[in-house]
Amino acid sequence: MxxxxxxxxxxxxxxxxxxxxxxxxxxxxxxxxxxxxxxxxxxxxxxxxxxxxxxxxxxxxxxxxxxxxxxxxxxxxxxxxxxxxxxxxxxxxxxxxxxxxxxxxxxxxxxxxxxxxxxxxxxxxxxxxxxAALVVRDGIDSPEDLKGTTLASPQLGNTQDVALRKWLSDEGYTTDTSGGGDVHVTPTENAQTLTLFQQGQLDGAWLPEPWVSRLILDAGAHVLQDEADLWDDxxxxxxxxxxxxxxxxxxxxxxxxxxxxxxxxxxxxxxxxxxxxxxxxxxxxxxxxxxxxxxxxxxxxxxxxxxxxxxxxxxxxxxxxxxxxxxxxxxxxxxxxxxxxxxxxxxxxxxxxxxxxxxxxx
CATH class of the missing domain: 3.40.190.10 (Periplasmic binding protein-like II)
Structure with missing residues (x-):
């Protein structure tokens, strides 16, 4: 092997x-x-x-x-x-x-x-x-569309939460650990993220699998940023x-x-x-x-x-x-x-x- x-x-x-x-x-x-x-x-x-x-x-x-x-x-x-x-x-x-x-x-x-x-x-x-990837609703087609949106991550300080906040910073957005900033990051349990996204209360989320695929196939989301594209190989x-x-x-x-x-x-x-x-x-x-x-x-x-x-x-x-x-x-x-x-x-x-x-x- x-x-x-x-x-x-x-x-x-x-x-x-x-x-x-x-x-x-x-x-x-x-x-x-x-x-x-x-x-x-x-x-x-x-x-x-x-x-x-x-x-x-x-x-x-x-x-x-x-x-x-x-x-x-x-x-x-x-x-x-x-x-x-x-x-x-x-x-x-x-x-x-x-x-x-x-x-x-x-x-x-x-x-x-x-x-x-x-x-x-x-x-x-x-x-x-x-x-892991950032998936978003219809109408968000580029990082420029994210200002004022609310995005979820599994938990404050977890691996996807860090990846999301770092990526947003690189795109010129501010966030804070209380949900403020240009983009509001709301740590949310994965199953609840799916429900809130389906209800239109979230604009997207940075998640691990299978939640990326669930939001895409069960809730009509699409990938805005695949984390794999941010790393060598x-x-x-x-x-x-x-x-x-x-x-x-x-x-x-x-x-x-x-x-x-x-x-x-x-x-x-x-x-x-x-x-x-x-x-x-x-x-x-x-x-x-x-x-x-x-x-x-x-x-x-x-x-x-x-x-x-x-x-x-x-x-x-x-x-x-x-x-x-x-x-x-x-x-x-x-x-x-x-x-x-x-x-x-x-x-x-x-x-x-x-x-x-x-x-x-x-």
């Missing part, structure tokens, strides 16, 4: 910062190599995993639906899950010790790392690349696998097995293009109560690449974007990545390893 696996069939406010910080103080200030297990018994009997019911979190959905995490963790380690709408809420749970790992966007990962002085969490793998990280640092330090054996399940899920999606849409859609239905239309899931998967590569060389740019958007503080992200367990696994399989781009251990 190449380090990036592609498939053509291919989803709180700043006031949460204090909560993010609260769960970080107990982590040990060490960056020693992950320890090897000393016996055949796992070092902990449960791993608590967060994810979103989004197409961009398909490795989590497939890993759970197909039992791939359970296969790797074995009978002695129970996997329990919690579903979130956007990154900042997941970070709050991770920082409070309510979950051990989560699939999440890069900007909340950056934010918690900087706010905690590097003590909160580590990115241990990539999960998805691409699959169209590659930007949408989802990574983030692990609480204390959990990684104390239970590397369990994290290693979780990573095996994660990689197996990425491979499964690539190897089963005909089955993947139904499996992913079935998982989304379980969490939301309603499946996506076939056309929606198919369009959404066409715009996402699933990979264990976190595309670490984009993260310095993402830091600056967050600063420019006014949603995070300045700070270093040196040490954000710990890809050693993943790369050990990839080497053992004869696969290409992935890079931390000088921002951690690989």
């Amino acid at each position: 190449n380090k990036i696996v592609r498939t053509t069939t291919a989803i709180t406010t700043l006031g949460l910062v204090a909560a993010m910080m609260a769960g970080c103080a107990s982590a040990a200030a060490t960056d020693k190599p992950a320890a090897e297990p000393t016996s055949s018994a796992p070092s902990v009997n449960e791993v608590r995993l967060g994810y979103f019911a989004n197409v961009t979190h398909a490795p989590a959905l497939v890993g759970l639906e197909e039992g791939l995490f359970a296969d790797e963790l074995g009978d002695d380690v129970k996997i329990t899950t919690q579903v979130f709408n956007a990154g900042p809420a997941a970070i709050e749970a991770l920082s409070a010790g309510a979950i051990d790992a989560t699939y999440i966007g890069p900007n909340p990962s950056i934010n918690t790392f900087i706010q905690s002085g590097g003590e909160s969490a580590r990115i241990v793998a990539g999960a998805a690349i691409g699959g 169209g590659e930007f990280p949408t989802t990574v696998l983030l692990v609480r640092k204390q959990f990684l330090d104390e239970h590397p054996d369990v994290v290693a097995e979780l990573l095996k399940g994660h990689e197996a899920a990425v491979k499964w999606i690539a190897d089963n293009p005909d089955e993947a849409p139904a499996v992913i859609n079935g998982a989304i239905e379980k969490e939301t109560g309603k499946p996506l239309d076939d056309a929606v899931i198919e369009r959404a998967l066409e715009h996402v690449t699933f990979s264990v590569d976190p595309v670490a060389d984009t993260f310095e740019t993402l830091v600056q974007n967050g600063i420019d958007a006014g949603t995070q503080k300045k700070g270093s992200i040196d040490g954000l990545f710990d890809l050693r367990l993943l790369n050990k696994q990839l080497k053992a399989e004869g696969e290409d390893t992935v890079s931390a781009a000088g921002l951690g251990k690989d």
Whole structure:
């Protein structure tokens, strides 16, 4: 497998910062190599995993639906899950010790790392690349048409929120975190965004898949800006696998097995293009109560690449974007990545390893 696996069939406010910080103080200030297990018994009997019911979190959905995490963790380690709408809420749970790992966007990962002085969490793998865009109503055909409009993002400070605010700034518009400015950005839960857009109360939204495709196919929106067009080769990280640092330090054996399940899920999606849409859609239905239309899931998967590569060389740019958007503080992200367990696994399989781009251990 190449380090990036592609498939053509291919989803709180700043006031949460204090909560993010609260769960970080107990982590040990060490960056020693992950320890090897000393016996055949796992070092902990449960791993608590967060994810979103989004197409961009398909490795989590497939890993759970197909039992791939359970296969790797074995009978002695129970996997329990919690579903979130956007990154900042997941970070709050991770920082409070309510979950051990989560699939999440890069900007909340950056934010918690900087706010905690590097003590909160580590990115241990990539999960998805691409699959986010700004979609708008009829009558908006260029950035010049956006003055005075109201646009949604999933949550203040999440990856799409930062991308939207940065892009608007580059287009000459002002925004602020209270909804003011030339363009009004209103963080809104994805399902509510669809409803409000259909009711004419929103002019558009910057969203992850499948919500981009839902607004297009279910509500008549069109793409004004595909985020892929803003990045070299169209590659930007949408989802990574983030692990609480204390959990990684104390239970590397369990994290290693979780990573095996994660990689197996990425491979499964690539190897089963005909089955993947139904499996992913079935998982989304379980969490939301309603499946996506076939056309929606198919369009959404066409715009996402699933990979264990976190595309670490984009993260310095993402830091600056967050600063420019006014949603995070300045700070270093040196040490954000710990890809050693993943790369050990990839080497053992004869696969290409992935890079931390000088921002951690690989």
